[in-house]
Amino acid sequence: MIILDTKGQAHGERRGFSEQQEPPLFGATAIVSAAALKERFAPTDTDSLAHTGVSLTVDDDLSDMAGYFPHLAMVELVFSQFKDGRPFSTAVVLRRDFEFKGAILAAGDFLPDQALFLLRAGFSAFVVPEQFTAKQFKSALLAYSVAYQPGLGGAPDLLKTLRDPPTAVAAG
Amino acid sequence: MYTYDTLDKALLNQRVAEFREQVKRRIAGELTEDQFKPLRLMNGLYLQTHAYMLRVAVPYGTLSSDQMRKFAYIARTYDRGYGHFTTRQNIQFNWIELGSTPDILYDLSEVDLHAIQTSGNCIRNVTADPFAGAAADELDDPRVWSEIIRQWSTLHPEFSFLPRKFKIAVTGADADRAAIKFHDIGLKIVRNDAGDLGFQVFVGGGQGRTPFVAPLIRPFLPAKDILRYLDAALRVYNQHGRRDNIYKARIKILVDSLGADQFSLDVEREFEKLDPDLLAVNEKEVERIRDMFALPYLRPDTDAQAGLEQAMEQSNPLRRWCETNTEVHKVPGYAIATVSLKPVGGIPGDATADQMDTVADLADRYSLGEIRVTYTQNLVLPHVRVADLPLLWAALDQISLATANAGLVTDIIACPGLDYCTLANARSIPLAQRISERFADLDAQHNIGPLDIRISGCINACGHHHAGHIGILGVDKKGVELYQLTLGGQGNRDSAIGKILGPGFDEDGIIGAVENVIATYLNMRTIGETFSETLQRKGHSPFKERLYDHT
Amino acid sequence: MSYVISANRLLSGSIVFLAADERWSEQFEDAHIFSSDELExxxxxxxxxEKCxxxxxxxxxxxxxxTPAVPKRLKxxxxxxGPTVGDHNPRTLGGPES
Structure with a gap:
């Protein structure tokens, strides 16, 4: 499956969910499950973790892995279904509470129509689901030039932006 | 009123363009129905029993006359000449085509209206006191804060795919005309001892299958922290709300299972982690919005009441209308007038395109161009000179919108029910019609006094039956409509959930049961005692005995 | 037991019934009646x-x-x-026939 970053650039492919990643994906040469991460590595294995990504399901508990995140190359958050919006909050919390600076990949079942939300929640790239095309994602990323909330992705934060003066007061 | 600036407009235009593209992709088969459904729902478009239904937001229940005229235009051009005002202060059009919806949304955007997040598992459009900015008992205008919350919640990147829908209501008055404790989050504007403006935060109220009155989880939240606190509460809900069972997915179930204290602690912990400046409400922005809602100077007129008294001397119908359908305005000499959408035998909340146009004209002439929608499915003209009330009343009477029944037995809340809604198990509208015909006599209604009858056609409770003094819930029993009767609900400051009185009734039976309940009240009441007061004093038993021992 | 198949048109949303030859008709009277055996x-x-x-x-x-065939459930x-209430029939109001 094609990988597209939030600027619309292609980044190779994610072959199924195999562990080995060649060429490396956002610095990760291997992508492992939460269980494998905890089994094979200690949070102190910083050299190995720097080349490792972890793939998390919606049910994985981040606090279990707190010590790993500052050192991991990337985190993949797998949507079980596009209507389950937990990964949006997971991404926010990963960035804020777990000081994760690497790439966050969206994988699993999600829609191009969610691309901007993903970007603005802190995701860096999408594993484009098979039924959709990179083109659909690219055009979805351009759908809005403004947003009301602070967030990543370059849209002005309208809650903070100096707004136009009122054009009219109450009629009458 | 809030008017969109270039940035608001840009976002709205982009939203319309996005939906036009989504509709194209759906028709071309690039999106399956399963994928498209949540997208169309977040644009207010349902598939109902007979056709698509478009639910358009009336932001916090406030409309300009031009916006109302646009509704009339939509009703005429794309629908069958009418619209239905809902129990969430919105309007629904019942006969819409998918293919024309992008055009409708474009037309609406010309007057800053939209259908964004009027459905779907996201933060729904915020509701507020329909008397906002006019009520004499108001501490602050809830629309200022509702608009700030509207902006923050619109196309929220993190909170658009929640476990379930999420409803926020704001009141600035103690009387609570927004039923805030029946919302996922209810906000009451208060001042602390130091005189600072802030909110009491109630979380986890709701109706539906498992009704709850929301507990207070934050006694005082400084106003500037409102978005930070909402952000914290929504994140706790998005992460921990149940997603395995649709009936247990609302925040009320999370609050109930954790306990209000634990839930409150979880939110406080999240709140503390948030950068205090990131979502701090900008003073200048508050002032910008506040200025737009500010009432222009109205000259107090202390003599107006005497003139009205004279007019009422000559017209008993006018007197009755003024008694029930007008409220005290904060400026002496002005009044808040309720336009009843509950004519005898009519469909609660329905208005024709012609009626909408006329109400818009009357708003221009008598109410500074402003109109409100109430969750009780009526309209309000909020700033009417007392001296103009007789003229307004006469003009409303000409279009059958001057029924003097606000808050009385025929001011019935009813969901669309089985006649329109795919979720319904039984019809609600015909019951409302029959009850209002039964109690059509205005003298009798005024004699009965304040009484809320509320009817839902299924357990989702869009007709707010849990919060009715008399609540009626339609169920399906082996293919036959059956109606359960509850007594004792309240939708105001003293919110309460009604209790089921006994076994259900068929359609004829329920009309008789309502008559008997009211007759029982009339027999027992003391002078000046309302239905709720009698019920509180005597309890359910006398009503139960009357209904079930003699039938 | 006998049945007809109903749905809504994707584009207009209007109610349709499956007639003979896999056509969809707005008229209930056109609906093909299926026996329990044919239901699958x-x-x-x-x-x-729907896929198309x-x-x-x-x-x-x-x-x-x-006979004549009428639905069993009120819904x-x-x-x-059409709705059992109101005078909103398209034929009387001149609304879209869809």
């Missing part, structure tokens, strides 16, 4: 039409015994004849 096949026709994005929400409407009767 009928469902498949409905689902094929002609209709959505196809389902089987159970009929009362006897389906209301779908067939």
């Amino acid at each position: 096949d009928a469902h498949q026709i409905g689902q094929r039409a 994005n002609f209709v959505i929400g196809s389902y089987a409407v159970e009929l009362k015994a006897g 389906d009767s209301i779908r067939r004849t």
